Amino acid sequence: MNRPTGDARIRLDGVDKAFVNRRTGERQQVLRNFSFTLAADELVAVVGASGTGKTTLLHLVAGLELPDRGTVDTGGGQPRLGMVFQQPRLLDWTSVDTNVRLAARAARIDGAEVPRILDQVGLTEYAQSYPSVLSGGQRQRVAVARAFVVRPELVLLDEPFSALDELTARRLRLLLQELWLHTPRTGLLVTHNALEAAFLADRVVVLGGRPAQVVREYRIDRPRPRSPEDPELFDIHRQIVAALA
Ligand SMILES: Nc1ncnc2c1ncn2[C@@H]1O[C@H](COP(=O)(O)OP(=O)(O)OP(=O)(O)O)[C@@H](O)[C@H]1O
Numbered sequence: 001m002n003r004p005t006g007d008a009r010i011r012l013d014g015v016d017k018a019f020v021n022r023r024t025g026e027r028q029q030v031l032r033n034f035s036f037t038l039a040a041d042e043l044v045a046v047v048g049a050s051g052t053g054k055t056t057l058l059h060l061v062a063g064l065e066l067p068d069r070g071t072v073d074t075g076g077g078q079p080r081l082g083m084v085f086q087q088p089r090l091l092d093w094t095s096v097d098t099n100v101r102l103a104a105r106a107a108r109i110d111g112a113e114v115p116r117i118l119d120q121v122g123l124t125e126y127a128q129s130y131p132s133v134l135s136g137g138q139r140q141r142v143a144v145a146r147a148f149v150v151r152p153e154l155v156l157l158d159e160p161f162s163a164l165d166e167l168t169a170r171r172l173r174l175l176l177q178e179l180w181l182h183t184p185r186t187g188l189l190v191t192h193n194a195l196e197a198a199f200l201a202d203r204v205v206v207l208g209g210r211p212a213q214v215v216r217e218y219r220i221d222r223p224r225p226r227s228p229e230d231p232e233l234f235d236i237h238r239q240i241v242a243a244l245a
Pocket residue numbers: 019020021022028030048049050051052053054055056057
């Protein structure tokens with residue numbers, strides 16, 4: 001793999017990606033000649049209608065899918081990844097501490113990091129609890145801790161808060177903002193929530209069409225820490241929703 005030029009951390013160039021529906025045999029071209037860059041320490045949110053190809057894009061960046069054509073350049077080797085999905089996907093048979101510790105061990109990160117990250121996500125007192133006794137929001141905090149304990153060079157978030165009630169989702173967005181303020185990282189956030197995108201991201205990319213293209217892009221220059229009540233973010237949110245319609 002070549003190193004991306006400029007300050008791009010991730011670069012997709014001329015990517016084609018199609019899937020064949022196993023049941024109908026029909027081929028669906030999700031991306032064609034698709035190009036996209038993610039700069040170092042940039043957090044980009046991707047929004048778009050259901051089925052547009054947002055998760056496909058995230059999977060290509062993660063190396064979970066390969067392009068049919070074109071290149072996905074992650075800068076010389078696979079960056080250390082932290083991923084958060086819609087569901088926390090925890091190991092139910094063991095404690096919160098061990099869930100996070102195993103992720104650290106898999107990434108060869110010192111386990112001494114675990115108490116610090118549990119403190120950051122507000123779960124110190126639940127370290128020895130099993131996931132089954134935690135609320136949905138607490139479980140997702142464990143998932144966030146597991147993603148961040150590996151000191152990720154690239155954070156991929158696939159609708160991380162969409163299964164949570166609005167108040168819990170809001171708290172977790174604030175937590176994510178704090179983690180990013182503490183250590184800025186390169187990140188890709190897939191979300192259906194245009195306000196979440198505007199609140200968290202440096203840039204919001206609207207995907208549309210089939211095959212998918214970038215139909216609009218918004219640079220969010222609001223200083224951090226941001227407030228979820230910032231009227232300017234609501235304004236950008238309205239523009240994004242209009243672009244999605
Ligand atoms: N592994 C796969 N096999 C077959 N089709 C797939 C596969 N992965 C994705 N697709 C199809 O590709 C299209 C894009 O899917 P993708 O999950 O990327 O969309 P999305 O924008 O993330 O959708 P949503 O917002 O609903 O999660 C969809 O029509 C989907 O059915």
